[in-house]
Amino acid sequence: MIELSGLTKRYGEKVAVDGLSFAVTPGIVTGFLGPNGAGKSTTMRMILGLDHPTSGDVRIDGRHYDQLKDPLTYIGALLEAKGVHGGRSAFNHLLCLAQSNGIPRSRVHEVLDTVGLTAVARKKAKGFSLGMGQRLGIAGALLGDPRILMFDEPVNGLDPEGIHWIRNLMKSLAAQGRTVFVSSHLMSEMALTADHLVVIGQGRLLADMSMADFIRQNSRSYVRIRTPQRERLLDALHEAGITVVESGGGTLEVDGGKAEQIGELCARGGIVLHELSPQQASLEEAFMRLTAQSVEYHAHTDAAPVPQDWGTGWKEG
Numbered sequence: 001m002i003e004l005s006g007l008t009k010r011y012g013e014k015v016a017v018d019g020l021s022f023a024v025t026p027g028i029v030t031g032f033l034g035p036n037g038a039g040k041s042t043t044m045r046m047i048l049g050l051d052h053p054t055s056g057d058v059r060i061d062g063r064h065y066d067q068l069k070d071p072l073t074y075i076g077a078l079l080e081a082k083g084v085h086g087g088r089s090a091f092n093h094l095l096c097l098a099q100s101n102g103i104p105r106s107r108v109h110e111v112l113d114t115v116g117l118t119a120v121a122r123k124k125a126k127g128f129s130l131g132m133g134q135r136l137g138i139a140g141a142l143l144g145d146p147r148i149l150m151f152d153e154p155v156n157g158l159d160p161e162g163i164h165w166i167r168n169l170m171k172s173l174a175a176q177g178r179t180v181f182v183s184s185h186l187m188s189e190m191a192l193t194a195d196h197l198v199v200i201g202q203g204r205l206l207a208d209m210s211m212a213d214f215i216r217q218n219s220r221s222y223v224r225i226r227t228p229q230r231e232r233l234l235d236a237l238h239e240a241g242i243t244v245v246e247s248g249g250g251t252l253e254v255d256g257g258k259a260e261q262i263g264e265l266c267a268r269g270g271i272v273l274h275e276l277s278p279q280q281a282s283l284e285e286a287f288m289r290l291t292a293q294s295v296e297y298h299a300h301t302d303a304a305p306v307p308q309d310w311g312t313g314w315k316e317g
Contacts, residue, residue: 001023001024001025001026001060001061001062001148001179002023002024002047002058002059002060002075002148002150002179002181003023003024003058003059003062004020004021004022004023004043004047004056004057004058005021005056005057005058005059006019006020006021006055006056006057007019007020007021007043007046007053007055007056007057007058008020008053008054008055008056009039009042009043009046009051009053009054009203010054015202015203016039016042016203017039017042017043017046017053017203018039018202018203018204019056019204019205020039020043020056020200020203020204020205021056021205022198022205022208024148024179024181024198025179025196026147026174026177026178026179027174027175027177027178027179028174028180028195028196029170029171029174029180029182029193029194029195029196030179030180030181030182030194030195030196030197030198031182031183031184031190031193031194031196031197031198031211032044032181032182032183032197032198032200033183033184033187033190033197033198033199033200033287034199034200034201034206034291035201035291037202038200038201038202038203038291039200039202039203040152040183040200041079041152041183043200044077044079044150044152044183045079046058047060047065047075047150048065048075048077048079048150049064049065049066050079060074060075060148061074061147061148070101070102070103070144071101071144072097072100072101072103072143072144072146073101073102073103073144073145073146074144074146074147074148075146075147075148075149075150076140076141076142076143076144076146076148076149076150077141077149077150077151077152078134078137078138078140078141078150078151078152078154079150079152080137080152082133083137084125084133084136084137085125086124086125086126087124087125087126088124088125089121089122089123089124089125090112090117090120090121090122090123090125090128090136090139091108091112091121091122093125093136093140094108094111094112094136094139094140094143095108097140097143098143101143101144103143103144107143107144107145108143111139111140111142111143112139114139114142115135115136115138115139115142116135116165117132117135117136117139120132129157130156130157131157131158131159131162133157134154134155134156134157134158134162135158135162138151138154138166138169146178147177147178147179148178148179148181149170149173149178149179149180149181150181150182151170151180151181151182151183152182152183153183153184153185154166154170154182154184155167155184155186155189163189167189167192167193170182170193171193174195182194187282187283187284187287188282188283188284190283191211191282191283191284194211195210195211196209196210196211197209197210197211197214199214199287199290199291201290201291201293206290206291207290211283214283214286214290215280215281215282215283215286216280217286218286218287218289218290219280219281219282219285219286219289220255220281220285221255221256221257221278221279221280221281222253222254222255222256222278222279223253223254223256223257223258223259223262223276223277223278223279224247224251224252224253224275224276224277224279225244225251225252225253225254225262225273225275225276226250226251226252226273226274226275227252227266227271227272227273227274227275228272228274229271229272230250230252232269232271233252233266233271234252236265236266236269236271237254237262237265240261240265242254242258242261242262243255251275253279257278259276259277259278262276263276
């Protein structure tokens with residue numbers, strides 16, 4: 001387990017991490033999200049003792065990182081895949097790590113096979129592609145067979161097969177009862193991998209909850225309707241006190257989870273439906289809504305604004 005309590009890091013006047021308190025628990029994949037500059041990398045570096053907090057505390061299974069004997073057997077981490085001596089082969093890089101933490105040589109062969117690098121084990125790391133470098137970094141994290149694993153942008157440079165592999169690897173590690181903490185900017189991938197989310201913005205905690213609760217609390221749910229009897233449907237919805245908006249292409253939208261009510265209403269009125277489908281926003285939409293005020297660098301676009309009259313208080317961030 002990783003436990004943060006009031007963790008704060010200042011660089012002069014700049015507050016990179018501001019009073020973070022949360023726990024990363026075993027048995028699930030916990031996603032760590034935040035806009036650029038939110039403090040994710042600084043937080044991960046403090047967990048590993050690479051940066052020292054200005055105040056607050058962070059513990060790994062109840063101890064500080066520098067109190068761990070043979071730390072790779074407690075926590076394995078991938079923070080910078082290219083943090084490898086380019087003149088060393090993949091095998092020798094891992095062997096050096098193993099020898100420094102009392103890990104047997106045989107384990108090097110095992111993790112090279114796990115990440116699919118056995119065929120290039122004797123090649124120098126400087127000739128590796130970004131994806132191969134990622135796999136070598138993941139091998140280093142797995143080397144000590146630790147109970148806690150931490151990955152920062154683990155799918156960078158991986159091809160579709162590699163992305164599928166690392167996704168299943170993280171899920172299987174969590175299923176074994178390990179603690180898995182992963183940071184990524186790829187919302188679609190995080191939605192497929194994480195069970196729980198910790199979201200920060202400008203160094204502060206914004207959310208600490210399950211994936212399902214996060215999407216439900218930070219997104220707009222609605223019902224999409226298509227019918228060849230549009231005017232009859234509009235009249236029936238109006239009489240029932242249900243507000244509807246047009247979304248283009250002959251499609252109508254009703255806020256909230258009213259699909260059953262609308263279906264029964266149409267059945268009683270003999271109204272033909274071509275579509276009646278509940279819709280839930282994606283993780284990306286929920287994330288952007290929650291973090292809109294925490295984004296440090298905003299890009300400008302000439303795209304038309306998203307309609308704001310949804311009756312839910314939602315507006316484009």
